[in-house]
Amino acid sequence: PIITDFQFKEEGIYPVFYCTQEIPCNPCTSVCEQEQIETVDDLITKLPYFKGEKDCIGCGKCIAVCPGLAIVVHDYRKDKINPLVTFPLELTDKKLEKGQKIIVVSNEEELGEFEIHRSRILKEFPKTHLITIKLPSVIAKKAVAIKLLKSSYNEPIESYQKSFTEDATIVCRCERVSVGEIRKWIQSGVNDFNELKALTKAGMGSCGAKTCTSLIYQIFSEEGIPIDNITPGTKRPLFIEVPMGIFARVRNKKENR
Numbered sequence: 001p002i003i004t005d006f007q008f009k010e011e012g013i014y015p016v017f018y019c020t021q022e023i024p025c026n027p028c029t030s031v032c033e034q035e036q037i038e039t040v041d042d043l044i045t046k047l048p049y050f051k052g053e054k055d056c057i058g059c060g061k062c063i064a065v066c067p068g069l070a071i072v073v074h075d076y077r078k079d080k081i082n083p084l085v086t087f088p089l090e091l092t093d094k095k096l097e098k099g100q101k102i103i104v105v106s107n108e109e110e111l112g113e114f115e116i117h118r119s120r121i122l123k124e125f126p127k128t129h130l131i132t133i134k135l136p137s138v139i140a141k142k143a144v145a146i147k148l149l150k151s152s153y154n155e156p157i158e159s160y161q162k163s164f165t166e167d168a169t170i171v172c173r174c175e176r177v178s179v180g181e182i183r184k185w186i187q188s189g190v191n192d193f194n195e196l197k198a199l200t201k202a203g204m205g206s207c208g209a210k211t212c213t214s215l216i217y218q219i220f221s222e223e224g225i226p227i228d229n230i231t232p233g234t235k236r237p238l239f240i241e242v243p244m245g246i247f248a249r250v251r252n253k254k255e256n257r
Contacts, residue, residue, distance in 0.1 A: 008141050010083075013056045013075040017048050018107075018144045019068065028071060031061040063088050064125035074140060075132075082134050084117060087146045089129040093117060096129060102152060104133065106142040110151065165219060172212040174205020182216055184224050191232030203233060 008017060009233045015037070017028075024044045029037045034054040040046035050056070054072070068223070075084040087104075089096070092182045095101070104111045118132035131146055143221060165171075167180030177200045185199055196202055202216065203209030213233070220230055245251075 007112065008074070009076070010080045010137060013058050013073065013077055013189050014052065015050050015056060015071050015073050017050075017071055019066075019070040020045050022070075024045060025067065026069070027065045028062040031065045033057055033059050033061065037062060060086060060088075060120070060122060060130045061124070063130055064122050065127040069145065072144070079134070080137065082131050082136055083140050085135050085143055086130055086132045087117075087143075089146055089224050090127055090150075091129050091130070091148060095121065096131060102131065102133065103147050104135065104139065104143045105145050105147060106146055109243075111139050113145055113150075128233050152197075165215075170200040171215045171219070172200075172205065174207055175203075176199040176201040177212070178217075179219060182219050183223065184222060186225065191225060191229055192231040194231065197233060208235070209233060 003022050008016075011060040019025075022045050026044050026048065029039060030200075034057060036051045036054050036056065037048055038051060041050050048188065058073060058075060060073065063073060066088065069088045069090065071088070075086070078084070096116055098116050098119060100116045100119075100239060101113045102116055103113050112131055114133045116131055117134045118130075120130050121128070122130065122134075133146070135143060165179045165204050167178060167183060169179045171177055172180050181200050182196065182202060185196055190196055191202070193213075196216065197204055197209075202212055217227070217230070220227070
């Protein structure tokens with residue numbers, strides 16, 4: 001993402017672009033009635049900006065056409081202390097009405113609940129609501145979007161409760177080592193694969209720990225051990241050199257005698 005430092009002007013009316021991805025996208029440049037929106041170096045993969053050579057008329061087409069809902073329009077013409085800010089909304093089929101409450105958000109947090117000042121839908125873009133809200137200037141400069149519902153939590157949560165592997169499950173099939181045996185040593189403070197191998201024989205079988213390694217990592221995770229705190233095991237090299245001809249069933253002259 002390209003983070004730009006936009007300088008807000010507390011006068012006139014103009015679009016603000018919260019577009020940070022340099023991707024092939026420029027529909028906003030073609031719908032501006034005043035032809036005042038361009039991309040940097042006129043490239044389709046660069047970020048858009050408002051030239052300001054002509055006044056924005058507040059038609060809202062750039063807001064409605066943006067597939068990323070990344071454009072809002074600030075209007076300071078009637079009130080510099082509490083400007084009108086117009087946002088896009090696409091999460092409801094019902095037209096929102098003036099006076100309804102809606103939540104305004106920044107990139108980091110909810111900024112509060114405010115009344116809708118104006119609600120409209122452009123004929124050319126029937127799926128996008130243009131919601132205008134009167135906001136204090138300080139909040140207007142932070143506001144990037146709106147939503148209908150409040151968040152029910154503030155901190156990230158686990159998407160599901162992880163189930164623990166049963167202790168009777170065999171984790172090393174070569175040496176018949178169970179999950180319970182591995183877990184017992186981890187709980188006693190063993191964080192080294194080589195030490196676990198010496199204590200339990202896990203990983204000493206014919207597969208060379210190819211099967212049980214990922215399963216043991218899972219047990220470490222279940223016990224709350226960060227992966228950075230785990231000492232990985234030493235990989236056992238092949239102990240017998242095998243000529244490639246063996247795999248191709250090719251015999252040399254000496255072997256045929």
